[in-house]
Amino acid sequence: MSNKDAYWNKTKNHMIVTLVLWAFFSLVIFMFGSELNTMSFLGYPLAYYMTAQGSLLAFVVMLFWTANKQEKIDEEHGYSEREED
Amino acid sequence: MFKGNFIQNLPKIYGTYTGGFFVFIILMAIAEQAGVSAKNIGVMFVAFTVLIYAMIGYLSRTIQVDAYYVAGRQVPTVFNGMATAADWMSGASFVALAGGVYFGGYTYMAFLVGWTGGYVLVATLMAPYLRKFGCYTVPDFIGTRYGGNLVRACSVFVLFIASFTYVTAQINATGTIASRALGIPFEAGVWVGLISILICSMLGGMRAVTWTQVAQYIVLIVAYLIPVFWISNKVGGGVFPHLMLGDEVARLGELEQQFGLVKNSAADMKAAGVPGGLKYISGSHSGVPEGGMAVWKYLSLAICMMVGTASLPHILMRYFTTPTVRAARKSVAWSLFFIFLLYSSAPMLATLSKLALMDPNLPTGIIGKSISDVQSIEWVQRWSEVKQVFIADFNGDGILQLNEWFMRGDVVVLATPEVAGLPFVISGLVFAGGMAAAMSTADGLVLAISNALSHDIYYKIIDPKADTAKRLLVARVLLVIIGAAGAYIASFRLTSILGSVAWAFDFAMSGLFFPLVLGVWWKRATRAGAIAGIMTGILSGLFYLLWVYPKFSVPIFGGVNTPFLGIDHLRFGLIGAPVCLVVMVVVSLMTKEPDAATQKMVDDTRIPTGKAILGRQH
Numbered sequence: 061m062s063n064k065d066a067y068w069n070k071t072k073n074h075m076i077v078t079l080v081l082w083a084f085f086s087l088v089i090f091m092f093g094s095e096l097n098t099m100s101f102l103g104y105p106l107a108y109y110m111t112a113q114g115s116l117l118a119f120v121v122m123l124f125w126t127a128n129k130q131e132k133i134d135e136e137h138g139y140s141e142r143e144e145d
Numbered sequence: 146m147f148k149g150n151f152i153q154n155l156p157k158i159y160g161t162y163t164g165g166f167f168v169f170i171i172l173m174a175i176a177e178q179a180g181v182s183a184k185n186i187g188v189m190f191v192a193f194t195v196l197i198y199a200m201i202g203y204l205s206r207t208i209q210v211d212a213y214y215v216a217g218r219q220v221p222t223v224f225n226g227m228a229t230a231a232d233w234m235s236g237a238s239f240v241a242l243a244g245g246v247y248f249g250g251y252t253y254m255a256f257l258v259g260w261t262g263g264y265v266l267v268a269t270l271m272a273p274y275l276r277k278f279g280c281y282t283v284p285d286f287i288g289t290r291y292g293g294n295l296v297r298a299c300s301v302f303v304l305f306i307a308s309f310t311y312v313t314a315q316i317n318a319t320g321t322i323a324s325r326a327l328g329i330p331f332e333a334g335v336w337v338g339l340i341s342i343l344i345c346s347m348l349g350g351m352r353a354v355t356w357t358q359v360a361q362y363i364v365l366i367v368a369y370l371i372p373v374f375w376i377s378n379k380v381g382g383g384v385f386p387h388l389m390l391g392d393e394v395a396r397l398g399e400l401e402q403q404f405g406l407v408k409n410s411a412a413d414m415k416a417a418g419v420p421g422g423l424k425y426i427s428g429s430h431s432g433v434p435e436g437g438m439a440v441w442k443y444l445s446l447a448i449c450m451m452v453g454t455a456s457l458p459h460i461l462m463r464y465f466t467t468p469t470v471r472a473a474r475k476s477v478a479w480s481l482f483f484i485f486l487l488y489s490s491a492p493m494l495a496t497l498s499k500l501a502l503m504d505p506n507l508p509t510g511i512i513g514k515s516i517s518d519v520q521s522i523e524w525v526q527r528w529s530e531v532k533q534v535f536i537a538d539f540n541g542d543g544i545l546q547l548n549e550w551f552m553r554g555d556v557v558v559l560a561t562p563e564v565a566g567l568p569f570v571i572s573g574l575v576f577a578g579g580m581a582a583a584m585s586t587a588d589g590l591v592l593a594i595s596n597a598l599s600h601d602i603y604y605k606i607i608d609p610k611a612d613t614a615k616r617l618l619v620a621r622v623l624l625v626i627i628g629a630a631g632a633y634i635a636s637f638r639l640t641s642i643l644g645s646v647a648w649a650f651d652f653a654m655s656g657l658f659f660p661l662v663l664g665v666w667w668k669r670a671t672r673a674g675a676i677a678g679i680m681t682g683i684l685s686g687l688f689y690l691l692w693v694y695p696k697f698s699v700p701i702f703g704g705v706n707t708p709f710l711g712i713d714h715l716r717f718g719l720i721g722a723p724v725c726l727v728v729m730v731v732v733s734l735m736t737k738e739p740d741a742a743t744q745k746m747v748d749d750t751r752i753p754t755g756k757a758i759l760g761r762q763h
Contacts, residue, residue: 064748064752068751075270078265078269079266082262082266082269086259086262086451087448090444090447091440091444093433093440093443094433094435096433097431097433100391102391103389103390103391103392103394104390104431105431105432107251107433108394108431108433112246112254112257112489112492113387113489115261115262116257116488117485117489119481119485120261120481120482122265123265123268123481124475124478126265126268126474126478127268127471127475130474131474134471134753134754139752139753140471140754141471
């Protein structure tokens, strides 16, 4: 397998992991809204908290994590960009 | 004053600007104390900020193609994040989001998840690859990847429908805010808004829009957060509302029990003469509605907004302006961070505002009080005059019940500072913030449309030999025409007919999502597949909208149709996008696979280093 293909496989797998996390925080947890709301976090009902703030925060953290991870994959395969500025 | 070039000095420049803005707020506060009228303070806030944007727009003028289309691809990560956040958060987000949460509670908040979760799709599936490709516009990518003028024109068609639906709503919002803040008629406000928008974008294209959007983000976030924190501290919600409103949310649950959540009949509301667009609270604030259909309604709306976000050209094109692919990825993360600051505050504002009105123990509470007392409150009178709030005593007991208090969603943001007794300088600040939010989104949209028309239709299809001066002239003329057309339609107040900004998301997802994703992730996708997918996707979505939305279905189909599987007019992308995917895959597999050159193009797109597919100037 060429370096290019290996790089793309890793990138693809990383994409899938990110999208699974994404689906968990955007869709899966809200399938169980009523059940989650019986629990509480910071005093808020949990499903309410997740839709008002929690999932949003999870997306932000996820995006920084995913960008850093992808940069590592770039580096491993020698596709890291030179800083031009 | 500054050493080094403009880009290196950005933090200093915007730092100074932010400091200057705070000084201006303080000056206005002093002016208020000195007896300057509330109206004049509002005028000064809007005039001062718009003047600054115009100045930035003028200073960023350019005669270079790549500066005009992609800001010279030198916008640093964090600043591009701010610009995207301003581009993204529309006048509707600013003035209507908290109101939506106020009335819709948990169910409405599917929009919050949808409008943020979409960025995960942007970052993983689209932005870095489109940046590597080196395109100027979204149709530029589709036209080059699939090859040919027809597929390019099809994608411009989708872009036009989606963005134009959105832009009229934005110009409408600028008009509303300009008219309220400046005290002029709405029709005049629309044109004032348009001129402000054009000054920011016409001379410098993407470069000017980028630097004004950063300035607009700073104004809008300051204008949103100051009132939220202030009100929270004033009504005892805690120093940091986001982490401390648990008790308040619980208290709202108790109050809902106490007053009861009653649904008014349409006939009662009509008889009482409730003005259009005003709403009342009939659903729970934090409770999750029971049943599978309610869950599906939540999920389907979130899906449409997320996929739509990842297909909207005016957002995607912001990531064409970063220096590198790596910067494009990080920039998406920063964008969402800046968006998060506002979106996570909207539910807090809704909670505080609701509590201020509902809790009889608070001095601001009005529900459960006598109607004649409520009607003598100053802010109630002022907002009643302009038909933004309304009282209907359905049961005739002289006491204001929860279902008897009607309010426009915008009032939550625009009037809560007043209700909570904050000085007027805050209301002036909120006007400036709303104006910044509406202008920045309108700018991005008008530019997305006119760039696609000037680059993809005029230059690539009609006159490929045009020189730079001619191209930029055409781009600017189109910008003015598109803006004027948007303002003209907005001035008729057709928005109640045009429906919701959610439509823009559904249109974009119907026609653009899969052609973009598959263009990068599936080498086998062919030109014929893309053309068939785009057209069947957008047309099936459009047809379903006409069929399902009563205002269209009654004249066309002679009746109201029941939404299929609960897919109503806010969610018609769930029809268009799957049709697009299936048709695109089937037709692609039926046609000959793309040639070696195209396959190599896709290979190169996937790797961050190496030359862009399209040259720096093209």
